[in-house]
Amino acid sequence: MKKIKKINNKTINEAVELLQKGKLIGFPTETVYGLGADATNKEAVLKIYKNKNRPKSNPLIVHVATLDQARSIGIFDEKILKIVKDFWPGPLTVVLKRKDNSKICKELCAGKENIAIRISNNKTILSLIKKLGKPVAAPSANKFGMLSPTSAAHVEKQFLYNDDIPLILDGGKTSIGVESTVIGLVNNNIIIYRHGGITKEILEKKINEKIYEKLNAKASEKSNLSPGMLKKHYSPTVPLRINITNPKKDEVLIGFGENFKEPNLSKSGNLEEAASNLFYLLEKYEAKGSKIAIAPIPNIGIGVAINDRLNRAIK
Numbered sequence: 001m002k003k004i005k006k007i008n009n010k011t012i013n014e015a016v017e018l019l020q021k022g023k024l025i026g027f028p029t030e031t032v033y034g035l036g037a038d039a040t041n042k043e044a045v046l047k048i049y050k051n052k053n054r055p056k057s058n059p060l061i062v063h064v065a066t067l068d069q070a071r072s073i074g075i076f077d078e079k080i081l082k083i084v085k086d087f088w089p090g091p092l093t094v095v096l097k098r099k100d101n102s103k104i105c106k107e108l109c110a111g112k113e114n115i116a117i118r119i120s121n122n123k124t125i126l127s128l129i130k131k132l133g134k135p136v137a138a139p140s141a142n143k144f145g146m147l148s149p150t151s152a153a154h155v156e157k158q159f160l161y162n163d164d165i166p167l168i169l170d171g172g173k174t175s176i177g178v179e180s181t182v183i184g185l186v187n188n189n190i191i192i193y194r195h196g197g198i199t200k201e202i203l204e205k206k207i208n209e210k211i212y213e214k215l216n217a218k219a220s221e222k223s224n225l226s227p228g229m230l231k232k233h234y235s236p237t238v239p240l241r242i243n244i245t246n247p248k249k250d251e252v253l254i255g256f257g258e259n260f261k262e263p264n265l266s267k268s269g270n271l272e273e274a275a276s277n278l279f280y281l282l283e284k285y286e287a288k289g290s291k292i293a294i295a296p297i298p299n300i301g302i303g304v305a306i307n308d309r310l311n312r313a314i315k
């Protein structure tokens with residue numbers, strides 16, 4: 001069954017009806033595609049974990065359309081409020097203390113006191129949430145541990161035989177290409193749990209305050225602070241080597257910068273362009289069954305998020 005449909009009023013209404021019936025849908029955001037469910041429907045939220053093969057200890061992000069909606073489910077302190085006013089809608093997720101009386105089902109938070117909230121700037125998801133009148137639970141639309149999808153076709157490939165997901169809205173290739181940056185507050189310090197679409201430098205400059213790196217991954221696995229910090233994640237199913245300038249004969253080299261031929265994450269050495277092509281090119285050569293080598297990527301700006309994903313992919 002063909003699941004992918006172009007986005008228009010009719011298919012958005014169809015998506016809303018499916019969410020109301022407790023089904024899951026695939027949809028674009030500016031970062032990667034999400035796998036959405038009505039965040040107040042326990043059965044639907046449990047279907048996300050089941051279809052992704054995601055451990056139930058790994059909480060989901062809830063997507064909302066307005067700050068008021070966000071404030072009805074999470075407790076904002078002044079510092080975080082100021083940040084989201086600057087960066088929402090956008091590729092930023094904040095981890096907050098969950099409001100006890102909200103209708104969000106607890107399974108979404110994997111039994112934790114905290115909840116991860118984001119307002120995307122993608123028109124489709126914003127209109128879905130508004131029409132549904134409820135927040136939408138949505139992790140990235142990939143099977144657990146696999147590459148995050150940046151196109152509708154990549155979502156369909158991963159969930160072709162999953163009956164719980166009858167519809168994938170096609171918004172073309174996502175623009176940012178890596179997931180949102182996840183931050184939280186610990187002892188009144190801003191902590192970055194996952195590097196992503198908004199760089200640490202830009203955040204620090206705007207808030208004029210140092211942002212601390214997450215605890216090391218081992219500690220986080222123990223304390224389960226942010227399971228997205230799991231060491232191995234986002235892997236292609238073919239062998240991958242990173243920081244390579246001289247590939248082996250049987251490897252395809254994905255370059256970066258003008259010294260490398262095609263395929264190239266960005267001929268002009270633009271890191272934003274490289275991020276938007278990262279999962280896209282990895283998926284393309286994974287699909288061909290090629291062994292992959294990737295050129296060195298500068299570890300600055302969004303290059304930090306790129307290197308983070310690559311380092312996890314090879315663990």
Ligand code: TXA
Nearest residue numbers: 031033034059114115116139140179180225226227228
């Ligand atoms: O760009 C994105 O963020 C995409 C699009 C679809 O919005 N979503 C996404 O969701 O990447 P997911 O579930 O694949 O990643 C959620 C991240 C994980 O790293 C998870 O561990 C962390 O957020 N997270 C969620 N709830 C948390 C919580 N209560 N405390 C700490 N970390 C949490």
Ligand code: MG
Nearest residue numbers: 139140148179
């Ligand atoms: Mg994910």
